[in-house]
Amino acid sequence: xxxxxxxxxxxxxxxxxxxxxxxxxxxxxxxxxxxxxxxxxxxxxxxxxxxxxxxxxxxxxxxxxxxxxxxxxxxxxxxxxxxxxxxxxxxxxxxxxxxxxxxxxxxxxxxxxxxxxxxxxxxxxxxxxxxxxxxxxxxxxxxxxxxxxxxxxxxxxxxxxxxxxxxxxxxxxxxxxxxxxxxxxxxxxxxxxxxxxxxxxxxxxxxxxxxxxxxxxxxxxxxxxxxxxxxxxxxxxxxxxxxxxxxxxxxxxxxxxxxxxxxxxxxxxxxxxxxxxxxxxxxxxxxxx
Numbered sequence: 639x640x641x642x643x644x645x646x647x648x649x650x651x652x653x654x655x656x657x658x659x660x661x662x663x664x665x666x667x668x669x670x671x672x673x674x675x676x677x678x679x680x681x682x683x684x685x686x687x688x689x690x691x692x693x694x695x696x697x698x699x700x701x702x703x704x705x706x707x708x709x710x711x712x713x714x715x716x717x718x719x720x721x722x723x724x725x726x727x728x729x730x731x732x733x734x735x736x737x738x739x740x741x742x743x744x745x746x747x748x749x750x751x752x753x754x755x756x757x758x759x760x761x762x763x764x765x766x767x768x769x770x771x772x773x774x775x776x777x778x779x780x781x782x783x784x785x786x787x788x789x790x791x792x793x794x795x796x797x798x799x800x801x802x803x804x805x806x807x808x809x810x811x812x813x814x815x816x817x818x819x820x821x822x823x824x825x826x827x828x829x830x831x832x833x834x835x836x837x838x839x840x841x842x843x844x845x846x847x848x849x850x851x852x853x854x855x856x857x858x859x860x861x862x863x864x865x866x867x868x869x870x871x872x873x874x875x876x877x878x879x880x881x882x883x884x885x886x887x888x889x890x891x892x893x894x895x896x897x898x899x900x901x902x903x904x905x906x907x908x909x910x911x912x913x914x915x916x917x918x919x920x921x922x923x924x925x926x927x
Contacts, residue, residue, distance in 0.1 A: 698873030701790035701807020720749035736760030756838030819893035851919025887926025
């Protein structure tokens with residue numbers, strides 16, 4: 639596995655296509671937000687966009703991708719069966735995103751739990767899978783991929799105390815765009831592992847940020863729609879909006895990542911962040927088509 643490409647702090651090559659992105663994220667930064675963005679051409683590996691892409695910012699649920707990679711690698715190596723049944727316990731209980739907490743089923747197969755994480759960022763399924771594979775194994779896998787600024791730091795908690803990690807996950811957009819490009823090229827661990835992870839992530843139903851610009855059905859976009867194919871993962875927390883993904887169009891394919899940490903003191907501030915992320919999506923859509 640090759641190491642992530644060195645990050646830059648300005649666009650390159652086709653950066654002129656991302657003038658809207660620079661303006662929109664620049665306005666957020668002027669208002670006091672921390673912004674980071676990266677985009678690379680999947681086929682050539684060329685850096686298209688780099689805005690403070692080496693800084694480490696909170697990425698909320700995006701770090702769950704690292705868990706899915708470890709789970710998929712273990713399925714490939716037959717360390718456990720995808721049909722192996724895992725139980726939910728009181729220790730795993732957590733609220734917010736996901737649907738398993740609302741279902742009667744007390745147990746589900748490993749592969750189904752991974753699909754829930756990919757499709758709804760299911761927090762309960764995340765904690766059960768983490769209990770099975772261990773956070774240390776996820777960290778070791780992350781390091782083996784050459785990721786130095788991206789990590790899943792903890793299990794999902796309803797509240798974080800002084801002894802807990804302050805964030806669920808952190809990452810740099812340079813590394814996250816590299817990771818999605820590598821997944822799209824079937825280079826993460828091995829082709830089967832990469833394809834399985836992309837399959838789980840293709841179920842993601844959150845198209846509220848960058849992907850809001852792509853005009854796709856949030857509940858059904860696993861196939862190409864008007865020449866557009868998307869696989870993505872989002873992260874949401876108080877004052878945090880982040881997204882990383884791979885977008886393929888009729889002409890080109892791009893891997894991207896955008897992270898914003900901001901003062902979420904009211905709906906207008908949040909809507910400005912979401913609108914800026916949508917602007918990034920519009921530039922990406924223009925690039926791939």
